[in-house]
Amino acid sequence: MPSNRPRVRTSGALTRKSVRRGRERPAPADAPDRLRHVKRPAAWLAGIVLAVAAVTFQDVLGSTVKAILPLDRLPDRLSPRDAIDVVEVKDVKDTGRYVVRGGAGKGFDKTLRSDFARQHTADVVDAGESEWMITLQGRAAQQVRITDIVPQLVGGKCTSPLRGDLVLAPGQGVTDVIPLEVAIDAPVPRLTASRKGAEKGAPYFTGPQAKQITLNQNESESFLVRATSGRGHCLWRYRVEYQVGGSTAAMTLSREGGKPFELTGELSDAGGYGTVYFPSFTCLSPSGQAAPAGRWYRQTGADYARARSRSKDRPAPCPKG
Numbered sequence: 415m416p417s418n419r420p421r422v423r424t425s426g427a428l429t430r431k432s433v434r435r436g437r438e439r440p441a442p443a444d445a446p447d448r449l450r451h452v453k454r455p456a457a458w459l460a461g462i463v464l465a466v467a468a469v470t471f472q473d474v475l476g477s478t479v480k481a482i483l484p485l486d487r488l489p490d491r492l493s494p495r496d497a498i499d500v501v502e503v504k505d506v507k508d509t510g511r512y513v514v515r516g517g518a519g520k521g522f523d524k525t526l527r528s529d530f531a532r533q534h535t536a537d538v539v540d541a542g543e544s545e546w547m548i549t550l551q552g553r554a555a556q557q558v559r560i561t562d563i564v565p566q567l568v569g570g571k572c573t574s575p576l577r578g579d580l581v582l583a584p585g586q587g588v589t590d591v592i593p594l595e596v597a598i599d600a601p602v603p604r605l606t607a608s609r610k611g612a613e614k615g616a617p618y619f620t621g622p623q624a625k626q627i628t629l630n631q632n633e634s635e636s637f638l639v640r641a642t643s644g645r646g647h648c649l650w651r652y653r654v655e656y657q658v659g660g661s662t663a664a665m666t667l668s669r670e671g672g673k674p675f676e677l678t679g680e681l682s683d684a685g686g687y688g689t690v691y692f693p694s695f696t697c698l699s700p701s702g703q704a705a706p707a708g709r710w711y712r713q714t715g716a717d718y719a720r721a722r723s724r725s726k727d728r729p730a731p732c733p734k735g
Contacts, residue, residue, distance in 0.1 A: 494663035497554040504547040511541040514579040526710045544677045549636040552629030554658050560627040562619040562655040565603040572599045572646025576678040582692040594639045599646040647678040687715035697732035
C-alpha cells in the first residue's frame with residue numbers, strides 16, 4: 415500500500431547528529447615524562463638526603479678545621495703583611511740609670527728596697543740606655559727574610575732630656591754581650607752589630623757586611639736591642655722590612671699596647687734633678703769602708719752633684735742619717 419510520507423533523499427551532507435558523533439580521533443602520543451622524578455618517590459627522596467648530607471659534612475669539616483687551625487693562620491691564605499708574628503717585646507734592663515718623670519713622691523724608698531726592676535711604670539724612663547728582648551715568628555709557608563729594622567722617631571727627632579728624679583741602680587756583675595744596638599739620638603739611627611768596649615759596630619742590615627734574619631714557618635728568632643741616648647729624650651718604633659714569596663712588605667714594631675719605646679739622655683749636671691737615689695755600694699761610709707749592703711740613700715740633685723764634684727774620681731761619702 416503506498417505511503418503518504420515524503421521520501422528522504424540520502425546524501426553526504428552533514429547533519430547535527432553526525433557532527434555530534436563525529437569520527438573517532440586517535441589517542442594523543444604520550445607527552446615527555448617531565449615529572450619522572452616525582453613519579454619515583456624513592457629516587458627523589460634519596461637525592462634530597464644526599465644533598466643534605468653533603469652540605470652538613472662540609473659545615474662540620476669547616477668548623478673542625480677552624481677550631482684546629484683558624485682560617486687566618488693557614489699559611490697559603492696569608493697576605494705578605496701577616497707573614498710575621500710578634501711573640502714578645504720585653505724590657506730586660508734590670509740595672510742602670512732611670513729618670514722618674516715628675517718626681518718619685520713619697521714611699522719610693524720602699525719601692526727601691528723591694529724590687530725596683532719589677533716596678534717600672536709609665537713614670538719610670540730608662541736613662542742613658544735601654545735593653546729590649548724581641549722575639550719574632552714566621553707564619554708563612556715560604557721563608558720570610560727580614561732585610562732591615564729601621565727606628566722611626568715619633569715627631570721626627572728627640573727632645574731635651576727629661577727632668578725629675580734620677581735613680582742610679584748599677585749592676586754588680588758582668589752583663590752579657592748585646593747582639594744589636596742603636597744610638598737612637600744619632601742623626602740617622604741604624605741598628606749595628608754589638609762590639610765589646612768602645613769599638614763601634616758595623617751596620618747590621620746595610621753596608622758591605624749586611625746580614626739578614628730568616629724565619630721559616632713556625633720558626634722563632636729572638637734578639638736583644640740595646641738603645642743609647644746621650645743627649646735627648648726619644649720616642650720611637652721600629653719598621654721591620656722583609657721579603658716573602660717574591661713580595662716585599664713591612665710591619666711596625668712597638669711596645670705592648672702599641673706604645674712607642676722611650677729613652678732619655680741624662681742631664682749634663684746632676685744638680686738639675688730634684689732628687690737622686692743611689693745604693694749603698696756606690697758611696698763610702700764615714701769610716702771609709704763600704705756602707706751596709708741593701709741600703710738606699712737619697713740627696714737633692716744639688717747636694718749629690720756637689721759631693722761628687724768634691725770627691726772627683728773617688729766614691730763620695732754616704733749621706734748622714
